[in-house]
Amino acid sequence: MSASPHTDALSFFEGIPPQSLARAFGTPLYVYSERLLRENCRVLKNLTDIPGFAVNYSVKANANPLLLRIIREEGLVVDAMSPGELAIDLAAGFQPHEILYISNNTRPDEMANAIAHGVLMSVDSLSQLDLYGKLNPGGRVLVRFNPGIGEGHSDKVITAGKKTKFGIAPGDMDSVCALLNQHKLTLVGINQHIGSLFMQPDGYLAACRVLLDIADQLPAPIRKNLSIIDFGGGFGIPYHKRDCEEPLDLARLGKELGQILSEWRTKENYTGRFLIEPGRFVMAEACVLLGRVTAIKDNAGIHFSGTDIGFNVLMRPVLYDSYHEIEVYPKKPGPREERLQTITGNICESGDILAKDRTLPALLEGDLIGVLDAGAYGFSMSSNYTQRFRPCEVLIKNGGARCIRHRETEQDLLRPFEGLL
Numbered sequence: 001m002s003a004s005p006h007t008d009a010l011s012f013f014e015g016i017p018p019q020s021l022a023r024a025f026g027t028p029l030y031v032y033s034e035r036l037l038r039e040n041c042r043v044l045k046n047l048t049d050i051p052g053f054a055v056n057y058s059v060k061a062n063a064n065p066l067l068l069r070i071i072r073e074e075g076l077v078v079d080a081m082s083p084g085e086l087a088i089d090l091a092a093g094f095q096p097h098e099i100l101y102i103s104n105n106t107r108p109d110e111m112a113n114a115i116a117h118g119v120l121m122s123v124d125s126l127s128q129l130d131l132y133g134k135l136n137p138g139g140r141v142l143v144r145f146n147p148g149i150g151e152g153h154s155d156k157v158i159t160a161g162k163k164t165k166f167g168i169a170p171g172d173m174d175s176v177c178a179l180l181n182q183h184k185l186t187l188v189g190i191n192q193h194i195g196s197l198f199m200q201p202d203g204y205l206a207a208c209r210v211l212l213d214i215a216d217q218l219p220a221p222i223r224k225n226l227s228i229i230d231f232g233g234g235f236g237i238p239y240h241k242r243d244c245e246e247p248l249d250l251a252r253l254g255k256e257l258g259q260i261l262s263e264w265r266t267k268e269n270y271t272g273r274f275l276i277e278p279g280r281f282v283m284a285e286a287c288v289l290l291g292r293v294t295a296i297k298d299n300a301g302i303h304f305s306g307t308d309i310g311f312n313v314l315m316r317p318v319l320y321d322s323y324h325e326i327e328v329y330p331k332k333p334g335p336r337e338e339r340l341q342t343i344t345g346n347i348c349e350s351g352d353i354l355a356k357d358r359t360l361p362a363l364l365e366g367d368l369i370g371v372l373d374a375g376a377y378g379f380s381m382s383s384n385y386t387q388r389f390r391p392c393e394v395l396i397k398n399g400g401a402r403c404i405r406h407r408e409t410e411q412d413l414l415r416p417f418e419g420l421l
């Protein structure tokens with residue numbers, strides 16, 4: 001079997017050998033496919049043809065402005081959850097009316113910044129609604145509700161249900177209405193996000209029904225102003241590709257979502273927008289992270305293959321115990337035995353494990369590995385831990401590759417200390 005079955009089947013690298021990408025741009029290297037990114041955007045946009053349906057890409061998954069430009073060309077809008085994300089959205093060409101600010105525990109200055117940019121904002125607690133009203137009396141606002149249903153690949157990313165910090169409970173509706181009245185705010189939308197990475201549509205669909213019920217509970221004079229109902233993201237992708245993990249059944253999700261929205265739209269005479277807010281689904285599978293094998297060793301019966309992909313480059317395996325499929329691009333062609341190995345990074349912590357107990361072609365120094373599905377929460381969660389430089393990103397298009405983010409340098413690390421040393 002080929003050591004790169006997935007990228008071969010997709011023609012991910014469009015004929016460019018990964019070894020030549022690594023020679024040209026160095027490693028670690030995030031490699032994106034423009035073709036696959038556009039395809040993902042289109043799949044989501046076509047989820048349902050219900051009027052008002054739109055896709056709000058969640059920028060936290062990947063905020064590279066050159067990738068955001070492609071997403072904008074595909075007709076998606078975006079969220080922001082910090083002044084930095086807002087600045088990046090604007091730099092990528094999104095207009096304020098194409099940005100929805102969805103944050104939590106937001107500082108007054110951050111709120112004021114979003115308001116000054118004329119961006120609509122969602123608040124997720126009564127105290128933040130009160131603060132928003134004080135900063136922008138008479139303004140327009142969204143409220144994030146907690147539908148009581150959570151989903152996700154780890155407790156750390158389940159963002160609704162009883163145990164999370166997110167959203168306002170539907171039981172607090174009277175207090176929401178009182179604050180809206182007190183500050184003369186117009187409630188233009190409601191939103192939720194139940195968590196990240198669901199592989200079955202049922203929980204998401206159930207939560208959509210709950211959010212529409214919440215809309216129904218709003219007093220008619222408030223409900224009539226609703227023009228945005230945002231059901232959140234969380235659309236999962238199959239990370240276990242070797243085991244042929246089933247993808248999310250988007251056909252069923254789209255059909256049932258369309259039915260739910262269509263009925264509600266007719267019943268309420270609603271003419272506004274329905275948003276979904278995926279991050280991972282747009283980006284994850286459009287990227288392979290390349291890393292170099294730097295050392296091989298056996299320690300107490302464990303075979304370690306050491307690479308330059310530390311958890312400063314890809315944090316998900318360490319943070320969530322996440323699984324990423326690995327492909328091997330050998331330095332020298334020829335047959336290789338498969339063997340059990342644990343692939344590690346170059347950080348001084350024993351938890352710096354990229355892939356534990358994997359059976360893969362026996363890696364040798366100088367080989368390259370490709371970490372699949374690295375486009376979401378990959379670069380965006382990377383750091384300078386141990387003063388390593390954050391990696392370069394390249395984009396493959398029409399059989400060519402171009403840099404879309406320079407690799408950091410010593411100057412980048414020293415910039416915050418200019419004039420202080």
Ligand SMILES: Cc1ncc(COP(=O)(O)O)c(C=O)c1O
Nearest residue numbers: 058193196197233234278279280
């Ligand atoms: C409010 C909100 N919307 C959307 C998303 C995107 O989630 P995903 O990347 O799983 O689609 C997140 C992720 O944390 C989020 O917090």
